[in-house]
Amino acid sequence: MRASLYNPRPEETNLSDFKFFKHLTDAEIGKLNYDKTCQIYKKGSIVYREGSRLTGFYCVTRGILKIYKTGIDGKEQIIRFVKKGDIIAFRSLLSQELACTTAKVIDDAVLCQIPYPTLLFLLQNNWKFSHWMIQILCRELREANDYITDIAQKSVRERLAEVLILLRDNFDVDENDTLQISLTREELANMVGTATESVIRLLSEFKQDGLIDLKGRRITFIDEASIRKIANV
Amino acid sequence: MRASLYNPRPEETNLSDFKFFKHLTDAEIGKLNYDKTCQIYKKGSIVYREGSRLTGFYCVTRGILKIYKTGIDGKEQIIRFVKKGDIIAFRSLLSQELACTTAKVIDDAVLCQIPYPTLLFLLQNNWKFSHWMIQILCRELREANDYITDIAQKSVRERLAEVLILLRDNFDVDENDTLQISLTREELANMVGTATESVIRLLSEFKQDGLIDLKGRRITFIDEASIRKIANV
């Protein structure tokens, strides 16, 4: 059963739960399943790289990835983390540009690729689906604009608090309010847009103030309300 | 002829030049012209306000507007400037959210409003048009992501240089390389995401270094290449 290492089990490649596809007919979901190519990606592997030409978009059915851009002197700016149920790479695909971000696996993942022609076919033949696509894009655009305002006006302290809240709201926490996503200090810094040392200092400050607890990379929320207040959202 | 103050002349409300509408048929352009409502907006007037519900989107056929968000303690963050040929407010309209920005006129403008149902009708019945819409949204999303990386990683000095280049590339300059768009120092600061005083100091620095010339609000490029180098784009 070596193959199972590289070919995910069918129950792990189910796309019908994706909100993204909620307006597709059964026949269209069928086409999707027929056209998809699914694969397991190990931690650290790169799904696509900035500047490459994409041939399809990806549906994440397991794991966590980071999507980032490479800025000045190679410093990476993390745009977002994605998890099960998320879709990646459709932006560059639809505008027919080269990928403007890199997608790297940080927790072993299963991804299904849908070829570009299939996406185009669905958009063209299902108005509900293309309308939904437009709405998703508009919402992401608003979020990006919000983030621009944030990052331009807030202090590093506020932005770090905001990132913690964002992780809290989008990723699993256990019964102790401990974030299950494991990020390096550097990754946190690249998300906030600051130096690694600053993140470290601020995190220990938050800890001393009794807002969070730290055990290596595990971050536990103690006083979430105060973090939200600092984040100013 | 008082009316001409409030009702723009027909030749100023021509929409067929808009790249945005390039995939529409003549009949569809006709519908657009039939459904549109055009109006003159004086400098300082507000077209729509953050938080308001929109009933249509606007095509700019004359003038300049600034689109901004209100951040922490009322500080405005300018998202972009728009001019003739640009479209505004379609993002919030399509996602059926409340407006997340305010649009304010900074140079006397003429705008045509197209009702939401008309937009929806065109999207639904003309695949080329809705495909084009999707591509525009994707491109704007990339630009927003680029801007996030910039603003998170660059110094105020670099960002100011970048804004100057952006204005240079998107707005008219006369034969002396003088920007025709007239912005206050505060507006520049709100674009860069910094304090007014910082913009003033950096502009005089650029001037002392022989990169630009300043005459009140008129900014003249002397050494554009060096500005680009500082901007790091």
Next chain:
DNA sequence: CGAACTGTTGAGAGGCTTCAAGCCTAGTGG
């Protein structure tokens, strides 16, 4: 002409970055 806004300059404070050094942890190979 005065009021209100815009632009300019200086001084001081502080947030954040950078550099440097040392510690800790996990993974590797003998």
Next chain:
DNA sequence: CCACTAGGCTTGAAGCCTCTCAACAGTTCG
């Protein structure tokens, strides 16, 4: 199994960039 190494983490010190506050000049407009 343990020493070793590399990469991640932490802390301190120094300094710079940028912000804030304050005062004042210049400009615009009713």
